[in-house]
Amino acid sequence: MFGLIRFAATLQRLYPFRLTPAVVRKRQEDSLRALLAHAVANSPYYRRRFAGIDVATCALADLPTLTKTEMMEHFDELVTDPRLKKADLGRFVDDTVNLGRYYLGEYGVSHTSGSQGQPALIVQDRHALSLIFAVQFARAAKLKRRFLPHLGRIINPARMAVLTIKPGFYPSAAAFAYFPRFLKPAFKILHLSFSDPMEKNIKKLESFRPEFLTGYASALEAFGREEAEGRMQLRALGCLKQITNVAEPLTDAAAVELERIFSAHVADEYAMGECMVLSSGCIEGRGAHVNADLAILEVVDEHNRPVPPGTEGSKVLVTNLYNRVQPIIRYEVDDRLTLSDAPCPCGSPLPHIVKITGRSKDKLWFEDGGERREVPYYVFLVPLHHVLDLAEHQIVQTGPRNFLVRLVPLKGKRIDVARVREMMLESIRLEGLEAAIVVTIEAVPDLPRGPSGKVARVKNEYALTLDKRASQRSAADAAEDKLPTA
Known part of the structure; x- marks a missing residue:
């Protein structure tokens, strides 16, 4: 019961209609200062790394950046709980039986794929894991602007179909393995796997009647072809309200075509295992909104210098403001994207990502x-x-x-x-x-x-x-x- 009450309070705090740009900036600043103080007090790595810097007053640009290689090389001294050791966590994720289990009874564990190099271990506490779903409820779906409609979900649960790989510790799959128990009466999830035959997935989808469909761009486009050619009848069921693309760039043309085929809005979500709630897809137009009260996204050139809004960067620097056990501060990610130089037409007070191109290395x-x-x-x-x-x-x-x-x-x-x-x-x-x-x-x-x-x-x-x-x-x-x- 306490978890549900806390979740409801988090929803109220997250609803974008309650925010203004000034409120977002204040929350971001307060969270940043708290994160930096916590990191210096509890992480030997950051204590050494930030030596000589007044973390209570410094500008974000005064802080050094962090690469994935550095994070993994210094993992044991970077985390703020000394019981967490990279070797132990590596053995934990090597055994798929542990998927969904809390390490030390406290932490959810995942690892990135390593498709661009070495994989990274990610450790989050229960609050951080719950926040992933709170943001989905509050910002990633087009719902009425108050909490009360969610009470009706106890009687009529929301239904989300998620197309991922088979269960594993990859962030997109592992997050749902830690789905909070107190939300299960209000939120039903159907897991679909790439490796299953398309006919089997179609049958499951039509029987489940999802309101929300989430998956990689390539998988969503494959479903679109099945629907367009009459082998799937999801549109005729009238259940689908929103499609969310994750992890892969989706062209505007492909998004428009999916909307035409399914008669449902297509949203883009830009995130990563190191910061799962970095953004939420715009619920009315293209692009995504940076959850700037929960994370800081710096769009920079190859020398880590900020580029102006409207200009594509060479990479981004990400600061996760809600993960205190594994502080991720000015983390270099080789992604190219563009922030809007004007407010989003949807009215959101959050920064608007208008273009996600992909990896600089690609x-x-x-x-x-x-x-x-x-x-x-x-x-x-x-x-x-x-x-x-x-x-x-x-x-x-x-x-x-x-x-x-x-x-x-x-x-x-x-x-x-x-x-x-x-x-x-x-x-x-x-x-x-x-x-x-x-x-x-x-x-x-x-x-x-x-x-x-x-x-x-x-x-x-x-x-x-x-x-x-x-x-x-x-x-x-x-x-x-x-x-x-x-």
């Missing part, structure tokens, strides 16, 4: 006179808009000027690769790139998914290879420097 480029020139994604994408039998695609850079376009046809259909090649070459010619890049096109039955089940629409394998070689050279040079001299 930027496509070619070398020209010793410098890198970007190859825009749309050069490949525009021709594909005319391939009506296309189910999925992936653009992979395999060399300094070499690109592979993988195309998956619709079920029972065939893609005319020669025709696609002609359209692609014409698009490349119009951009003046015909002498700069070489494109190979192939039709494949399926696309490879990462460890967490995501499909990378754009992937720069060549850049990852270069980074790996550079890291190996650095490690070799460091080892050589440590060798004793004669």
Whole structure:
């Protein structure tokens, strides 16, 4: 009962209509100062890292940044509970029996996929885990602006279908394993797996009659094709109110098409395992709103200098204001996005993310006179808009000027690769790139998914290879420097 009362109070505090930009800034500032004081008092790593800095008055930009490598190298001294050890937690998540169990009876544990390098362990207390669902209730769904409608959910529970990988410790799956018990009478969840046959998932969906459908962009687009071709009848059931895309970029064109097919709003949510409530999808338009009272999002260039609103950054720095056991402060994430330079038309007082491009490491480029020139994604994408039998695609850079376009046809259909090649070459010619890049096109039955089940629409394998070689050279040079001299 206490948990439910606390949850209700949290909802009241989170409802955006109760906020103004000034209130959001005040809450953010108060939470930041409390987080910094807690980190310095309880984390040996931050005590050393912030030495000489007055955390009660300093500007956020005065604080050093944190990389995933640094967080994992210093994990045992970064966390504020000395009982938490990286080796012990690693063994805990290696056993899937522990999924949904609280470590030491207090903490939920997850790990990122490591698709961009090493995985990261994430530890959160019960309050932080409950907050994930409170934000979903208060900000990620179009509901009346008061708490009382939720009381009716005890009689008529909300129904959410979540399409993820099979149960595991990846954040998108693990979060639901820690779903608070006191919410179960008001909120029903259907878990669907990528690996299950589409026919099986459709049958489950239609029987469950979801109000909310959440999944990766590639999975949502697959459901859209099934609905459009008459193999699924979710729209006819009249139950679906909102679709939420997570973890993968979804183009505006794809979102508009999903809205047309299902007659339901499509929202984008930008978040990560290190900060699950970083943003909530706009409930009326495109983009997402930064939950600035719970997290700080800095959009910066490659040198960590802030870029003005309306300008795409090279990466972001994330400060999680609600996780006190594992302080994550100015955490570098290699994502490219753009904050709006004007308030969102929906009226939310929260900052508006208008564009989520993807990972900087997945930027496509070619070398020209010793410098890198970007190859825009749309050069490949525009021709594909005319391939009506296309189910999925992936653009992979395999060399300094070499690109592979993988195309998956619709079920029972065939893609005319020669025709696609002609359209692609014409698009490349119009951009003046015909002498700069070489494109190979192939039709494949399926696309490879990462460890967490995501499909990378754009992937720069060549850049990852270069980074790996550079890291190996650095490690070799460091080892050589440590060798004793004669």
